[in-house]
Amino acid sequence: MKQVVQSYKTGEVTLREVPVPQCGSKRILVRNSHSLISLGTERSTIELGRKSLLGKAASRPDLVRRAWDKAKKEGLLKTWQEAMGRLDTPTPLGYSSAGVVEQCGTAATEFSPGDRVACVGQGFASHAEFVSIPVNLAAQIPKGVTDDEAAFGMLGIIALHGVRSANLTFGSHVVVMGLGLLGLLTIQILRAYGCEVLAIDPALDKVELAKQLGFANVTTNAEDLLQISNHKTLGYGADAVIITAASKDRSLVDQSIKLCRTKGRIVIVGTADIHPDRNELWLKEIELVVSRAAGPGSLDPIYEIEGVDLPIGDVRWTQKRNLQEFLRLIADKKVDVLSLITHRFAIEEAESVYGQFVAGSLIQPIGVLLNYPETAHIARTMTLAPVQVMPRNVDKIQIGVIGAGLFGKALLLPALKSQTGVVLHTLVTGSGASVEHSARKFGFLNQSTDTDSVWGNSQLDAVIGLTPHSQHAQLVFSAIKMSKALFLEKPICVSVDELANLRESASEASSLPLVFVGHNRRFSPHAVQMQKWLADRQGPLVLQMRINTGFIPVSHWVHSEDEGRSRVVGEMSHFIDLIQCLAKASIVRVSAERISGDNRSAVNNDNIAISFKLSDGSVGSMIYSASGDKAYSREMIEIFFDEKTIVSKDFRVSEFHKGGKSESFKTSGQEMGYSQELMHFVNCVKGTESPVVSLNESFETMDVIFAIERALATATIITIGSK
Template sequence: MKQVVQSYKTGEVALREVPVPQCGSKRILVRNQNSLISLGTERSTIELGRKSLLGKAAARPDLVRRAWDKAKKEGLLKTWQEAMGRLDTPTPLGYSSAGIVELCGVAATEFSPGDRVACIGQGFASHAEFVSVPVNLACRIPKEVSNEEAAFGMLGIIALHGVRSANLTFGSNVVVMGLGLLGLLTIQILKSYGCSVIAIDPAKDKTDLALRLGFLAVTNNADELVTLSNHASGGLGVDAVIITAATRDHAPVDQAIHLCRPKGRIVVVGTADIHPDRNELWQKEVDIVVSKAGGPGSVDPLYEIEGVDLPIGDVRWTQKRNLQEFLRLIAEEKIDLQSLITHRVNIEEAETVYAEFIAGTLLQPIGVLLAYPKATSIQRSFPITQKYVGKNNSGSNIALGVIGAGLFGKALLLPALKSQAGVTLHTLATGSGASVDHSARKFGFANQTTDPVSIWENPEIDAVIGLTPHSTHAQLVSKAITYGKALFLEKPVCVTPDELAQLREQTQSIRELPIIFVGHNRRYSPHTKRMSLWLSSRQAPLVIQMRINSGFVPASHWVHSEEEGRSRVVGEMSHFIDLIQCLVNAPIVRVFAERISSNNFSTVNNDNISINFKLEDGSVGSMIYSASGDKAYSRERTEIFFDGKTIVSNDFRHSELHQGGKAESFKTSGQEMGYEEELQAFLACSLGKVVPELSLQQLFATMDVIFAIEQSLASGQPVYPATINVLPT
């Protein structure tokens, strides 16, 4: 399919041929008929992308500060790689479209194939022939509304939520500043709800269009705006001012304060510099509100992605209900959209349109619609190179399929894979057509797909790298066992005890299990190898203490979601459990864990825990895992006491053995976390050159410890991992 994408790194806008995305259980796959170019938002995105690195840094100093803190802790090179990975991610343009449902996910029961739907949302309702849209970001189109009109949905609900944010009543006097598309929609919505409208825009063609739409109190002049406002309000001041203009100037906000009545309201829907004079605000007690997108649910993953609706008794107007209302207004001819359509172009002409738009040569654009062909087939896999080069006769070559390509994969694992000798990057699979096309070409894959099943079923592929969300990991392990393919999986193995039990049951019927690695890279770090060497001659049980300063992650983050990440205990802690067992060379047999008692929001309780361990050889250990510290401070520290000796290791940069009053040091120039060494070990095992350090059953046992920690936190009692079945509900 064709899709418009922008490189955030260079600012280039291009029309790409990419695979069709998967539908998903809570989504619908829509064949777009039309999509609307949001001139203001997309111009800002493109202009930021076209800036130099210094320009981007000046525009987002908050991100620069975060990157600097990360660099101090994890090293400049790693931070630079991750930052470049973010910049090099293609951005799908567009967030408002309309089309016909092709496929429905099993949980998308509200829709059926053949339904006409309006779609909204950044990253969902894109400029593409097919889009995969969550159920809360789409609704059916009334028969009286055309696809062209429905394609205005996102801009319509932004305008509608701006109007709602003004807290108006029938007969309110409202000034609208800016008569671009958003402003022209706003004045029509206000009129349909019985408000008196005064509007201003410096461009005469836009005020002329407002006049043709039947609005008489329209001007290009700021002084005349005062006169019109005084006349409408009887000199008392207007009830609200809605700013739909895009400007860096503070003049609109300053003038809005003057125009408002006492206790009036200013709503910023567009962009403006908000630095009002305090005394002016004090005199009138004017409220200033920045309207957020299309209403409640915006940028909320539970609402947008998981499809969890907000109760109508608590939240009357969500994004979706606003979209339904906007379509009703169109159906009842309260809003004229045909007069706002200035350009209709086919998707094949998108690059030309964007070039003219950015250059300022597109003639008086307001409503710019893209149209799509009706007969494009659904194609999810296709080659990038003309011919796949298979394995050589020496048996030293391995063909890899990679599923997933998030930030971590693109910044660290995929570059490391690309540099490995004897590796053929056969196929890359991700859920996004734009992402898979970009990453597959960048890292040198022979094929790209949005259908992971094609990787498992392809006999040319020997091994699979899984870089997908945590909730899919058990499925990947199950697939690897079923198809007998080697698997390298980012931690954890699974996210629930039930999944672990099912995997154990599956392995019982398999005579020869495939090679399976879980991304516990720390055991492969040169620092871990050196510490293991220092420990190799120990005679007695040891005492090990580990401290992890993990950094705060909000309670709303996906890692805390029951369906997606479950918790950081499950999602991250197997790293450290594996490291302890590796250093002691013995399994953990008992755990006792306690968490802090806080509000579980500003401080997430389960992210601040203390754990005590007993290991099979008689050793004991403790772990402090905290998300409450300074992110810029040292992240990880390990201390080991044994046989009159002490080992101290800091952040996989500096490790020391202390004995007899002397210290032996091991240092590396940067943070050496073992990523590349782990990949090399996986490839060597997949080729049969070496035996894996851990069996699949040992990987399962590590998850037993993780679930024992969860159960100990829940019960306040010591727990023996070997006795874990299913956590109590």
């Protein structure tokens, strides 16, 4: 299918041929008929992308500070790679479209194939022939509303939420500053709800269009607007001012203060420099509000992605209910969007359109629609290079990769690409734009949004899974069922039930494929060196590990019960595996305590102390905290044994102390073992090495993780394997 994407790294806008996305259980697959170009939002996105690295840094100094703190802790090279990975991620443009439902997920029961729907949301309702839309970001189009009218949905609900943010009553006097598309929609919604509207825009053509829509109190002159306001409000001033324009200076807010009555409200829907005169605000006791997106639920992954609605008794106007209301206003002829359409283009013309748009050569654009053909096919696998069927041999293995998030693109895929004896056969991700870009970048032969193109392909020797945590257990089930080698980023699963089911599946298999969990730390040169220092150990060891992991808000996906489960489940198996690797023994007993905080400013389960006993008599402790300074050292290991001491800091410096003397092992940067673990996996698939960790040992590592969860919940000592 065709899709418009922008390179955030270069700012270039291109029309790409990409695979059609998967539907998903709580989504619908929609064949777009029309999508609306948001002139303001997309212009700012493109302009930021076109800036140099210094320009981007100047625009986002907060991200520069975070990157610098990360570089001090994890090394400049790794931080640079991750930053470039973020910049090199293609950005799908567009967030408002309409079309026909082609497929429905099993949980998307409110829709049926053939339904006409309006779609909204950045990254979802994109300029593409097919879009995969979460159920809370779509609404059925009522009779009497055409698809091109419904394609205005996102802009309509942004305007509608701005009106709601003004906290108005019937008969309120409202000034709208800016008569671009948002402003023209806003004045119509205000009129529909019984408000008296006054408006201003410096462009005469937009003022004339507003007058054609029946608005008399509109002008291009600020002084005239003030006179009109004084006349219409009997000198009291407007009840509210809604700013829908985009400006980099403070004049819009200053003018709004003059126009407002005492205890009035200023709502910023567009962009403006918010540095008002405090005394002016104080004198009138004016409330200043920045309207966020399209209503409650906006930018909330639980609402938008997981499809969990907000009860109408608690939240009357969510993002979706705003969309339904906007469509009703169109159906009832309260809002006219057809008069706002100034340009129509076929999707094939998209690159030319954006070129004209950025150059300023589009003549008086307001509503710019892209139109789509009805003939596009649902193709989820595409070939990037001539595919050669290669005979099996120990020198070359063919690999498929499922998933390519930030971590995969910044670290794992570059490390995989550098491996000798590997053919990158097929890359699969959920996004057509993402998979097309990453597949070309890393040299895959094929790209796909369908995992069957990997599991069902007899040419592939192995699969690498870089998907979200909630999908990991299914990848293991598929590997066992298809008897295909699997490299899986940790964790192997996210629940006790999943672990039990995996064990059962493994026990019933006639033969088990290689299932390798990516606990890369044991492959770090520092871990290898520590094992050498420990090789002649006679007695039990005492091990202390400290992880300064950095704060992640409780709303992040890693804490989601359905997705990440927790950082204990999602991250800690790294450290459990490393402890057992260094000790060459299994953890048999654990106890754990977490802080008793507010679970907001400090997430309780992210700040824990663990004690453990190992099968060889060794003991240890782990401090795992997300409350420290991110710029401070992330990981520290201390090992005491046989009158000797090992200290390792951040996989950059390791020291061995014995008899008052010390030996150091240093690397130029952080060496976390990514390349080494991939090399080991590749060699295991080839048959030239034997796996250092069995599938059963990976299961036992998760036993420890779930034991830690139980210990935290019960404040008791948990013996591994006990119920």
